[in-house]
Amino acid sequence: MALKAPGRRARREDARAGWLFTLPVIAVLGLFLLVPVLMALWVSFSDWTGRGSPLAPGVGFVGFDNYAAITSGGGLAERNFGIALRNNAWYVLLVVPLQTGLSLLLAVLVNRAVLRGRGLFRTAFYFPSVTSSVAITVLWLFLFSTSGAVNQVLGWIGLNGPNWFNDPRGIVHVALGGGNGPAFLTGSDFLGVTWWDWLSGPSVAMSALVLMAVFTTSGTFMLLFLAALQNIGPELDEAGRMDGATAWQRFWRITLPQLRPALFTVLTLGLIGCWQVFDQIYTGTQGGPGKTTVTPAYLSYEAAFTDQAWGQGAAISFVLFAIIVVFTVFQRWALRERDTSKRVARRLAKEARA
Amino acid sequence: MTTTSMARKRRPRIGQAVLYAVLVSLAVVYVFPFLVQIATSFKPDAEAAANAVSLWPQTWTFAAYERLFTRSDFPLWFANSAVVTVAVTAGRVFFASLAGYALARLKFRGRGLVFALIVAVMAVPSVVLLIPKFLVLNQLGIYDSYAGMILPLLVDAAGVFIMKGFFESVPVSVEEQARIDGAGTFRVFWSVVLPMARPALVTIVILSFQGSWNELSHFIVSTQSPELTTLTKGVASLASGQLSQGTQYPVKLAAAAIMTIPVAVLFFVFQKHIMNTSEGAVKG
Numbered sequence: 001m002a003l004k005a006p007g008r009r010a011r012r013e014d015a016r017a018g019w020l021f022t023l024p025v026i027a028v029l030g031l032f033l034l035v036p037v038l039m040a041l042w043v044s045f046s047d048w049t050g051r052g053s054p055l056a057p058g059v060g061f062v063g064f065d066n067y068a069a070i071t072s073g074g075g076l077a078e079r080n081f082g083i084a085l086r087n088n089a090w091y092v093l094l095v096v097p098l099q100t101g102l103s104l105l106l107a108v109l110v111n112r113a114v115l116r117g118r119g120l121f122r123t124a125f126y127f128p129s130v131t132s133s134v135a136i137t138v139l140w141l142f143l144f145s146t147s148g149a150v151n152q153v154l155g156w157i158g159l160n161g162p163n164w165f166n167d168p169r170g171i172v173h174v175a176l177g178g179g180n181g182p183a184f185l186t187g188s189d190f191l192g193v194t195w196w197d198w199l200s201g202p203s204v205a206m207s208a209l210v211l212m213a214v215f216t217t218s219g220t221f222m223l224l225f226l227a228a229l230q231n232i233g234p235e236l237d238e239a240g241r242m243d244g245a246t247a248w249q250r251f252w253r254i255t256l257p258q259l260r261p262a263l264f265t266v267l268t269l270g271l272i273g274c275w276q277v278f279d280q281i282y283t284g285t286q287g288g289p290g291k292t293t294v295t296p297a298y299l300s301y302e303a304a305f306t307d308q309a310w311g312q313g314a315a316i317s318f319v320l321f322a323i324i325v326v327f328t329v330f331q332r333w334a335l336r337e338r339d340t341s342k343r344v345a346r347r348l349a350k351e352a353r354a
Numbered sequence: 355m356t357t358t359s360m361a362r363k364r365r366p367r368i369g370q371a372v373l374y375a376v377l378v379s380l381a382v383v384y385v386f387p388f389l390v391q392i393a394t395s396f397k398p399d400a401e402a403a404a405n406a407v408s409l410w411p412q413t414w415t416f417a418a419y420e421r422l423f424t425r426s427d428f429p430l431w432f433a434n435s436a437v438v439t440v441a442v443t444a445g446r447v448f449f450a451s452l453a454g455y456a457l458a459r460l461k462f463r464g465r466g467l468v469f470a471l472i473v474a475v476m477a478v479p480s481v482v483l484l485i486p487k488f489l490v491l492n493q494l495g496i497y498d499s500y501a502g503m504i505l506p507l508l509v510d511a512a513g514v515f516i517m518k519g520f521f522e523s524v525p526v527s528v529e530e531q532a533r534i535d536g537a538g539t540f541r542v543f544w545s546v547v548l549p550m551a552r553p554a555l556v557t558i559v560i561l562s563f564q565g566s567w568n569e570l571s572h573f574i575v576s577t578q579s580p581e582l583t584t585l586t587k588g589v590a591s592l593a594s595g596q597l598s599q600g601t602q603y604p605v606k607l608a609a610a611a612i613m614t615i616p617v618a619v620l621f622f623v624f625q626k627h628i629m630n631t632s633e634g635a636v637k638g
Binding site (some may be wrong): 010011013014015016017018019021022024025026028029031032033034035036037039040043053054055106109110112119120121122123124125126127128130131132133134135136137138139141142143145147148149152153215219223272275276278279282283284286297300301304305310313314317318320321324325328 | 464492539593620
């Protein structure tokens with residue numbers, strides 16, 4: 001008895017303290033995350049116009065009307081949503097591979113054991129990551145202005161830089177030499193945007209933002225790859241070297257497969273981040289020129305806070321949420337560990353040990 | 355010495371030179387924009403527009419800084435950002451370590467559920483929360499107040515996640531000794547566990563400070579009065595030209611440079627910690 005009592009008391013104390021310690025976190029996350037999401041879900045099904053509380057009795061339930069307005073019906077809301085999706089899809093398509101490739105390259109270069117001053121290089125590459133999106137956007141607007149530093153440097157090598165943030169032309173259209181496109185692409189549309197316009201590529205203005213994203217994120221992802229590289233033992237690489245594999249072969253066949261988890265993390269974080277572009281648009285372009293830098297995140301903000309179309313704004317953010325979830329799940333499936341690659345890794349490891 | 359062995363000896367040296375050339379040119383690309391930024395902030399407007407690349411102003415002027423500090427709300431924005439950042443960082447460090455400790459060490463019914471909730475919350479993209487957060491702040495009557503700016507940022511799920519992971523990697527023996535000596539749970543946490551958790555706490559401090567100092571979207575949806583404008587919101591309005599006519603690049607770039615100083619200082623102070631990739635300090 002005398003021995004049992006303190007044990008039970010300690011257990012009770014644990015339970016009490018456990019709930020007490022986690023209570024602030026639960027309260028804040030519940031109040032500022034869970035409740036808001038539920039409220040916004042209601043708003044996305046309502047005709048609330050921003051006056052008073054959305055929970056007030058006068059606010060009506062309109063079913064899927066708001067979702068229908070942004071995905072069908074041929075109205076302005078649908079076209080805007082289509083344009084925002086087009087813009088962001090191209091942004092993702094360019095930023096994710098570029099930032100992943102560049103950060104991996106930086107990590108591999110900086111990881112050389114013999115390299116002198118690698119701390120300095122790491123600092124240089126990582127520094128853009130600590131700055132705020134607002135500060136870096138201000139800098140970017142200046143660098144990519146018409147007579148800005150970028151165009152001046154391009155001028156040194158005889159190139160005539162574009163009018164970056166004022167140029168709404170899609171870069172694929174520009175590469176094709178302008179023109180109106182074939183009838184079978186301009187004749188039909190999806191979400192109010194013709195197929196020809198879906199294929200326009202990011203606008204020149206958006207391309208400047210693509211470069212900015214790559215510039216600011218590559219340092220963070222470089223660190224993730226560096227951590228992974230440093231956890232890889234040199235044995236496999238040496239075994240490959242013995243067998244006469246070139247550095248190029250060793251990288252693709254030996255190093256890269258072992259970086260799969262880090263690669264997965266970087267691709268996932270990159271993808272999630274890229275669908276959330278907001279700060280840069282709010283600070284830099286406000287969606288212009290010609291709506292070519294509007295993203296779903298910015299569109300949902302604008303619909304709600306500027307146009308007072310709260311139901312549509314909320315509906316856009318839930319569709320965006322769904323897009324992010326679908327992409328993350330798809331990526332997880334596409335990059336899953338396949339049995340063969342595991343087998344190969346195990347065989348290589350065994351050979352290396354032998 | 356045969357020719358082949360000489361070639362083999364020389365090749366790494368050439369490779370090394372190429373490696374350095376590539377690295378140096380990349381580093382120039384990464385650093386140059388910031389040097390241009392600082393240089394331009396000391397140029398007069400006309401020179402900034404006419405000569406955007408030069409790293410040395412022909413005419414030095416402090417006009418941009420003078421204007422920011424004496425004839426704009428910039429000092430107020432800075433103060434607001436500082437208040438919010440300090441409060442949020444302190445709150446996150448305390449609450450994340452408290453919850454992380456409970457989830458890692460204390461056995462209580464519902465622990466799995468709480469952890470599942472936190473992981474689920476981490477998956478919610480923050481941009482999706484713009485409208486929702488405004489709705490709740492408005493409903494609670496704390497829209498456009500310091501409470502509305504600070505409270506929702508006070509906890510971040512990733513921090514709890516990091517702290518839980520850290521406490522799980524620390525052996526329990528020291529705490530058990532303190533517990534046998536009769537110290538209460540909070541006492542053990544506060545005076546035995548927390549001091550040991552320094553490396554993880556530093557990570558949380560860095561992430562929270564950087565996160566809240568650089569935060570923009572939350573302040574857009576939680577405030578409207580000029581007195582509550584933070585640096586990010588204020589400089590964003592400068593950038594979109596709401597407060598000025600003409601391009602006025604020196605003022606904008608000076609503002610952007612000053613707002614970068616605190617996070618830059620934090621970065622250089624904790625550089626070893628951040629760059630220590632073998633411990634995974636930046637994970638999460």
